[in-house]
Amino acid sequence: MELTLDRLTRQFGSAIAVDRVSAAFAPGVYGLLGANGAGKTTLMRMICDVLKPTSGSVLWNGKPIEQLGADYRSLLGYLPQDFGYYPDFTALDFMRYLAALKGLDKHSARKRSTVLLDMVGLADVSKQKIKTFSGGMKQRLGIAQAVINDPKILVLDEPTAGLDPKERVRFRNLISSLAQDKIVVLSTHIVSDVKYIADEILMMRAGSLVMTGTVEQIAAGIRGCVWEYRVTPQEADAMAARMNVGSLHYDRSGMAVVRLVSEARPHAQAHSVEPTLEDVYLHLFNEQSGDAAEEKEAYHG
Ligand SMILES: Nc1ncnc2c1ncn2[C@@H]1O[C@H](COP(=O)(O)OP(=O)(O)OP(=O)(O)O)[C@@H](O)[C@H]1O
Numbered sequence: 097m098e099l100t101l102d103r104l105t106r107q108f109g110s111a112i113a114v115d116r117v118s119a120a121f122a123p124g125v126y127g128l129l130g131a132n133g134a135g136k137t138t139l140m141r142m143i144c145d146v147l148k149p150t151s152g153s154v155l156w157n158g159k160p161i162e163q164l165g166a167d168y169r170s171l172l173g174y175l176p177q178d179f180g181y182y183p184d185f186t187a188l189d190f191m192r193y194l195a196a197l198k199g200l201d202k203h204s205a206r207k208r209s210t211v212l213l214d215m216v217g218l219a220d221v222s223k224q225k226i227k228t229f230s231g232g233m234k235q236r237l238g239i240a241q242a243v244i245n246d247p248k249i250l251v252l253d254e255p256t257a258g259l260d261p262k263e264r265v266r267f268r269n270l271i272s273s274l275a276q277d278k279i280v281v282l283s284t285h286i287v288s289d290v291k292y293i294a295d296e297i298l299m300m301r302a303g304s305l306v307m308t309g310t311v312e313q314i315a316a317g318i319r320g321c322v323w324e325y326r327v328t329p330q331e332a333d334a335m336a337a338r339m340n341v342g343s344l345h346y347d348r349s350g351m352a353v354v355r356l357v358s359e360a361r362p363h364a365q366a367h368s369v370e371p372t373l374e375d376v377y378l379h380l381f382n383e384q385s386g387d388a389a390e391e392k393e394a395y396h397g
């Protein structure tokens with residue numbers, strides 16, 4: 097089982113959304129990390145054969161997917177970023193309906209719908225209309241529908257959008273349990289969504305993969321360039337305005353503890369610290385990822 101991207105490219109007019117992306121996926125969990133507009137959705141839509149590349153190709157076991165057509169699509173499970181629900185359907189009816197569309201017979205459709213709703217924690221509300229669901233409940237339903245045909249390739253576009261921290265932990269466990277013998281590709285801009293469960297991270301920026309590897313490999317890439325030091329709150333404010341301060345918190349004495357990525361020692365008192373995936377993200381995208389606060393807490397206990 098191998099999914100290969102070979103110089104996959106997509107332009108919209110003169111703008112290049114995905115630029116010669118090459119990658120290989122064996123069974124496992126892949127975290128596609130990137131800021132808004134990086135090209136994650138465009139890449140995933142090409143993997144799912146809903147958008148044609150301008151050039152390059154997607155290969156399944158060495159064969160271009162346009163040659164495989166429906167045979168390839170039957171191996172796919174996809175949660176689009178803008179997934180449309182049917183508000184007046186109950187969760188169970190929705191699942192059975194999609195099961196029928198995917199060609200499951202009535203009996204298997206019923207059985208599988210019930211099993212999956214139970215797995216995503218929606219068994220109790222399976223007979224409620226989807227319009228009564230919270231954002232997190234809808235996302236879980238979205239994940240359940242994506243695996244209804246027991247796909248070999250599962251593509252989830254920002255599956256944790258709108259989930260609260262507790263739901264995100266639950267989601268991570270769900271993905272880990274689903275991932276056996278599948279290729280799971282999920283996009284996010286929340287580092288902690290993929291930090292613990294992804295076998296490999298793909299960092300995407302402006303249409304290109306700028307770094308790929310395990311969490312450890314990617315973090316190691318900036319070893320020696322992550323620094324922490326204490327300054328007064330006034331100094332910290334002044335610095336934040338002119339440097340890419342990754343994180344800032346205050347210790348008991350009211351001093352600011354600054355953490356940043358820099359090739360040169362940024363301050364005489366700065367000491368080098370072990371890099372995390374979060375540091376790399378900040379460094380590459382020059383912005384706070386959604387869970388910076390959470391990460392800081394975890395880091396400083
Ligand atoms: N159908 C389209 N027509 C024109 N431009 C598009 C289209 N789809 C995407 N783009 C452009 O391609 C680039 C990549 O968009 P894409 O949606 O793939 O990014 P993304 O990484 O998924 O972003 P986000 O995190 O916001 O979901 C953006 O500049 C976007 O404006």
Ligand SMILES: [Mg+2]
Nearest residue numbers: 136137138177
């Ligand atoms: Mg997107």
